[in-house]
Amino acid sequence: xxxxxxxxxxxxxxxxxxxxxxxxxxxxxxxxxxxxxxxxxxxxxxxxxxxxxxxxxxxxxxxxxxxxxxxxxxxxxxxxxxxxxxxxxxxxxxxxxxxxxxxxxxxxxxxxxxxxxxxxxxxxxxxxxxxxxxxxxxxxxxxxxxxxxxxxxxxxxxxxxxxxxxxxxxxxxxxxxxxxxxxxxxx
Numbered sequence: 001x002x003x004x005x006x007x008x009x010x011x012x013x014x015x016x017x018x019x020x021x022x023x024x025x026x027x028x029x030x031x032x033x034x035x036x037x038x039x040x041x042x043x044x045x046x047x048x049x050x051x052x053x054x055x056x057x058x059x060x061x062x063x064x065x066x067x068x069x070x071x072x073x074x075x076x077x078x079x080x081x082x083x084x085x086x087x088x089x090x091x092x093x094x095x096x097x098x099x100x101x102x103x104x105x106x107x108x109x110x111x112x113x114x115x116x117x118x119x120x121x122x123x124x125x126x127x128x129x130x131x132x133x134x135x136x137x138x139x140x141x142x143x144x145x146x147x148x149x150x151x152x153x154x155x156x157x158x159x160x161x162x163x164x165x166x167x168x169x170x171x172x173x174x175x176x177x178x179x180x181x182x183x184x185x186x187x
Contacts (some may be wrong), residue, residue: 043068043148044135048102048126051113056100056126059152064098065174066148067167070133071117072105075142077161082119084164088171089123095175096150099123104133104142151176 043066045059058066063182069085072080082101089099090131103112103125133139136146140159147156147170156170 020156041154042152043146043154044132046132046135048129048132051109051116051125051127054157056124058100058148061098061100061148061178062152063150064096065092065150065171065177067097067098067099067147067171067174068102068136068146068148070102070104070128070136070139070142070144072103072142073107073112074105078143079119079165080161081143081164082121084167086120086122086162088168092171092175097171097175101125102128102132104128104139147171147174149174150179154175 043058045057047055047057050056058068067085067088069081070153085099085101089097101116101123102119105112107115108125112125112127119121136144143161145158145167146154147158149155153172158167158170
């Protein structure tokens with residue numbers, strides 16, 4: 001039995017449409033236990049261990065603008081943006097920027113450390129936990145970055161790879177926020 005090309009096209013279109021709808025429905029709904037984060041939401045606090053074994057709390061960085069980057073060693077787009085982050089950390093550190101990388105893969109601490117060293121990373125790398133990713137909406141794709149203002153509130157969210165200029169614009173927005181009085185005194 002020979003199928004007509006039109007039938008194959010219709011079947012392919014229906015399958016593509018179903019995949020598209022399913023993908024976007026899953027992205028919108030996300031995990032049911034994750035809060036819906038928007039700009040102006042207070043960034044969920046966490047404590048994670050750095051590669052050198054120290055505990056790092058996000059709230060300890062209040063008063064600084066933070067670029068919180070969820071990434072993985074196997075993530076191709078992450079490898080593209082990491083050198084940009086190194087440059088941006090150098091460029092904006094004196095103005096109060098702190099980039100923090102959260103490794104969200106199953107690689108060993110040693111492998112993550114070697115990867116970060118090979119990439120020339122000059123900012124803290126933390127060993128991620130699924131629970132922290134869930135607090136940030138489930139981290140549906142990598143890389144995913146949150147720009148957090150000096151007051152601890154989310155200024156911008158970047159899902160996937162964006163251009164360096166766009167990332168830099170978001171950094172400037174975060175740097176232009178002011179720490180609240182209670183935030184500044186908590187330091």
